[in-house]
Amino acid sequence: MKAVVLVGGEGTRLRPLTETIPKPLLPFMNRPFLAQVLSHLAGHGVEEVILSSSYLESEFHEFLEGRGGGPGVTWITEPQPLGTSGAVAGARRYLEGTFFVVNGDVLTDLDLGALLSFHRDRGAVATIALTPVDDARPFGLVEREDDGRVLAFREKPTDRIPGEINAGTYVLEPDVLQRVPAGVMVSIERETYPDLIDRGEPVFAFPSDAYWRDLGTPEAYLAAHLDALEGEVGGRRYERPLVGEGASIDPSAAVGEDVVMGPGASVGPGASVRRSVLHRQVILGEGAVVEGSILGPRTVVEPGAVVTDSVLAEAARVPAE
Numbered sequence: 150m151k152a153v154v155l156v157g158g159e160g161t162r163l164r165p166l167t168e169t170i171p172k173p174l175l176p177f178m179n180r181p182f183l184a185q186v187l188s189h190l191a192g193h194g195v196e197e198v199i200l201s202s203s204y205l206e207s208e209f210h211e212f213l214e215g216r217g218g219g220p221g222v223t224w225i226t227e228p229q230p231l232g233t234s235g236a237v238a239g240a241r242r243y244l245e246g247t248f249f250v251v252n253g254d255v256l257t258d259l260d261l262g263a264l265l266s267f268h269r270d271r272g273a274v275a276t277i278a279l280t281p282v283d284d285a286r287p288f289g290l291v292e293r294e295d296d297g298r299v300l301a302f303r304e305k306p307t308d309r310i311p312g313e314i315n316a317g318t319y320v321l322e323p324d325v326l327q328r329v330p331a332g333v334m335v336s337i338e339r340e341t342y343p344d345l346i347d348r349g350e351p352v353f354a355f356p357s358d359a360y361w362r363d364l365g366t367p368e369a370y371l372a373a374h375l376d377a378l379e380g381e382v383g384g385r386r387y388e389r390p391l392v393g394e395g396a397s398i399d400p401s402a403a404v405g406e407d408v409v410m411g412p413g414a415s416v417g418p419g420a421s422v423r424r425s426v427l428h429r430q431v432i433l434g435e436g437a438v439v440e441g442s443i444l445g446p447r448t449v450v451e452p453g454a455v456v457t458d459s460v461l462a463e464a465a466r467v468p469a470e
């Protein structure tokens with residue numbers, strides 16, 4: 150089995166962090182998030198993954214050169230952003246049989262084998278994994294029959310309603326790509342799925358209660374870390390707080406159990422941190438206070454400064470007091 154992982158978005162909602170780090174490479178529990186996505190795919194028998202992006206491409210090359218283990222990765226340069234369908238179509242020469250597509254910012258322990266069997270049993274051309282939410286507005290709302298047949302796909306609905314939304318994991322047949330024009334921006338959510346449904350093609354949806362979160366906003370990125378610290382993600386346990394290699398905490402500092410410190414980060418005397426993620430080599434000066442925040446790599450919070458509910462860019466500096 151092969152999979153296309155969509156990694157080419159600009160991660161606008163996570164700026165300024167994503168000005169230097171592409172969203173799929175932001176650390177999650179001190180590992181690049183993409184490493185987590187790739188090991189989930191490998192765990193379900195995916196042997197080859199195709200990736201493409203035109204945004205911060207060199208960062209991906211660095212990550213790919215440094216990694217080991219499966220699955221194999223084929224990189225395609227996307228000359229300009231081609232959208233979610235355009236990116237998959239751009240990989241079509243590598244896709245001979247049934248394949249997976251996953252959004253590169255989704256944290257889930259979805260059973261891909263069960264999704265694939267469901268797809269095959271129904272003879273679908275496309276199967277979309279679903280997850281329930283209270284407010285569908287940030288997502289793609291899917292309406293379906295009891296047997297899973299999709300009746301409608303509405304990306305970013307305007308009304309605040311609960312429902313089953315597109316979880317960003319698909320099984321597709323190569324035929325789906327036939328009508329996607331090459332080299333132009335095409336959205337799978339706004340164009341390809343509505344078009345397939347209009348033409349009466351068998352598009353199915355697979356409801357699931359697996360752990361699921363889209364990490365694309367600061368609130369969700371932080372919440373996913375808190376979930377992981379509480380052991381809610383795939384049953385995996387972590388030390389709390391999670392302290393990266395070479396990180397240091399002054400004995401008079403207070404670091405909550407709801408904190409992740411990246412490698413080489415340091416918390417100075419009398420400083421306090423709660424509900425936060427500090428990336429590698431962050432420095433908190435004496436008496437600094439950090440709460441509800443995400444601090445990019447090498448950020449410096451000078452003595453006595455207070456940072457709450459904030460997202461700080463790589464190498465940001467918060468002046469003293």
Ligand code: GDD
Pocket residue numbers: 155156157158159172201202227229230231232233236252253254255287288289290304314315316317338363365
């Ligand atoms: N290669 C490539 N090229 N990838 C892209 C492009 C592009 O032009 N545009 C977006 N992507 C990637 C992003 O990097 C991300 O991994 C994925 O496609 C989805 O884009 P997002 O920008 O994160 O979309 P969203 O979160 O607003 O909505 C999508 O995900 C929801 C679930 O998390 C949609 O698929 C919704 O329908 C869905 O509910």
Ligand code: MG
Pocket residue numbers: 252254363364365
């Ligand atoms: Mg997203």
